[in-house]
Amino acid sequence: MSKMRYSRRSVLKSGIAATAASALPAPMVWAQEIKDITLRQFGTGVSNLNEVGQKVKEDLGFTLEMTALDSDSVTQRAATQPDSFDIADIEYWICKKVWPTGNLQAMDTSKIANYDKIVGIFKDGKLTPESVIAQGTAPHTVGFVEGPDSTTFATEETQWMTLIPTIYNADTLGIRPDLIKRPIDTWAELLNPEFKGKASILDISSIGIMDMAMVCEAMGEIAYGDKGNMTKEEIDKTFAIFTEAKRAGQFRAFWKTFDESVNLMASGEVVIQSMWSPAITAVKSRGIPCVYQPLKEGYRSWGGGIGLSKSLTGMELDAAYEYINWYLSGWVGGFLMRQGYYSAVPETSKEFMTANEWGYWFEGKEAVEPISNPFGDVMAQAGETRDGGSFYERMGSVACWNAVMDENQYMVRKWNEFIAS
Numbered sequence: 001m002s003k004m005r006y007s008r009r010s011v012l013k014s015g016i017a018a019t020a021a022s023a024l025p026a027p028m029v030w031a032q033e034i035k036d037i038t039l040r041q042f043g044t045g046v047s048n049l050n051e052v053g054q055k056v057k058e059d060l061g062f063t064l065e066m067t068a069l070d071s072d073s074v075t076q077r078a079a080t081q082p083d084s085f086d087i088a089d090i091e092y093w094i095c096k097k098v099w100p101t102g103n104l105q106a107m108d109t110s111k112i113a114n115y116d117k118i119v120g121i122f123k124d125g126k127l128t129p130e131s132v133i134a135q136g137t138a139p140h141t142v143g144f145v146e147g148p149d150s151t152t153f154a155t156e157e158t159q160w161m162t163l164i165p166t167i168y169n170a171d172t173l174g175i176r177p178d179l180i181k182r183p184i185d186t187w188a189e190l191l192n193p194e195f196k197g198k199a200s201i202l203d204i205s206s207i208g209i210m211d212m213a214m215v216c217e218a219m220g221e222i223a224y225g226d227k228g229n230m231t232k233e234e235i236d237k238t239f240a241i242f243t244e245a246k247r248a249g250q251f252r253a254f255w256k257t258f259d260e261s262v263n264l265m266a267s268g269e270v271v272i273q274s275m276w277s278p279a280i281t282a283v284k285s286r287g288i289p290c291v292y293q294p295l296k297e298g299y300r301s302w303g304g305g306i307g308l309s310k311s312l313t314g315m316e317l318d319a320a321y322e323y324i325n326w327y328l329s330g331w332v333g334g335f336l337m338r339q340g341y342y343s344a345v346p347e348t349s350k351e352f353m354t355a356n357e358w359g360y361w362f363e364g365k366e367a368v369e370p371i372s373n374p375f376g377d378v379m380a381q382a383g384e385t386r387d388g389g390s391f392y393e394r395m396g397s398v399a400c401w402n403a404v405m406d407e408n409q410y411m412v413r414k415w416n417e418f419i420a421s
Contacts (some may be wrong), residue, residue: 014399037062037319045072045088045258046278046341047167047304051374052332060326062319070256071204078103078307087320088307092207093140095162095307097402099142099153104307106148107159111321114328119347122165122303123157127395136210136401137365138213138229139165139303163305164324165344167336170299170394174275176264178289185296187218189210190272200264200273201242203254205415207402210300211274212238214399228403232410239414243421254419258282277340282385292340294388296397304343317394337361338374342391364390 041048045068056064057171069077075097078088082103090098098104108117118125119244120126125133125140143161153162180195190199190211210314216305222237224337230238245251250268253259261281264270275292283290287316288371308320308325326332330378333343334352343349359365364386386395405411
């Protein structure tokens with residue numbers, strides 16, 4: 001990098017640069033220096049994928065260094081090590097913990113080329129005008145601030161976003177239908193003694209507590225005022241039910257990472273558990289039956305986005321905006337949607353998927369020929385449909401979002417006691 005750290009936009013504002021830019025396909029300084037830029041990104045293994053980094057180098061010219069961590073480690077790093085990253089690829093419930101630290105900068109939506117095409121979930125919380133906003137930390141509630149220096153969240157859409165949304169999904173329980181050998185249609189089955197020693201739940205408190213709440217509510221044991229913002233009494237009741245089940249031997253394990261969940265299910269040690277969509281994909285790619293089971297109570301959902309370090313400035317900041325715009329332009333969306341996720345801008349992703357892939361993953365249609373993941377592994381055969389149906393069926397059945405509640409510190413303490421019990 002040159003020692004002259006000009007912002008591309010500031011260069012273009014000068015008369016001389018404007019004259020030069022009119023004669024060149026791109027600002028000369030940008031073309032010369034972009035290859036020397038390295039942006040450091042971290043997040044969970046869900047979207048911090050080598051293929052994305054390689055494509056960034058190919059399409060944009062700069063280097064994206066990615067580090068994959070578990071959700072709790074992502075939260076801690078974003079909140080306590082602001083100089084260790086340029087880009088934080090984080091979930092919205094994590095943003096609720098990190099934004100008050102001042103480690104991230106608000107992003108100007110006028111610089112986001114496909115902003116108008118971002119789905120309504122991230123703007124006003126509604127998938128359709130008739131949608132009921134689910135409980136928990138819905139992305140739009142922590143997605144905006146009033147201005148570039150605001151430290152609190154805005155109550156409605158503004159020009160300034162905390163995260164630019166990228167990826168989301170409707171999560172449910174994964175099951176091994178070949179080992180269970182009967183229909184599963186309720187979250188309550190996670191604590192069914194029939195699966196003693198063969199059930200699992202994830203050991204990430206802010207997510208696991210929501211799965212617990214879905215189970216307890218489905219069992220008719222607790223009627224929560226708001227699953228995403230429990231009272232201490234509700235927290236205590238929830239953990240009492242799960243601690244009793246744990247002591248009775250219900251759980252084979254508590255997993256923290258994607259690979260752990262895959263291995264537990266693929267081995268048959270576990271037949272029903274908290275899972276993520278690509279983990280189901282990974283099990284199926286081994287030729288092992290595995291289903292992301294739609295449940296009558298609905299889904300627990302999550303959403304993620306790209307946040308920028310407060311210290312990111314100049315040409316690196318411009319490169320980060322280029323990256324975000326590239327991210328939403330379709331290639332990454334198509335790559336992720338072929339794993340079972342959804343893109344914040346579905347219509348651009350469609351351009352990077354075949355009609356068969358789009359029909360299967362987004363529209364809930366029968367596959368007309370085999371469906372493969374981005375790595376070439378066959379996920380579904382002709383005639384099969386996606387678990388849970390279409391985008392609107394699945395995201396329209398979200399009961400709650402991953403959440404950070406007012407009693408978060410108390411909940412985490414009780415969670416740790418539960419894991420140690």
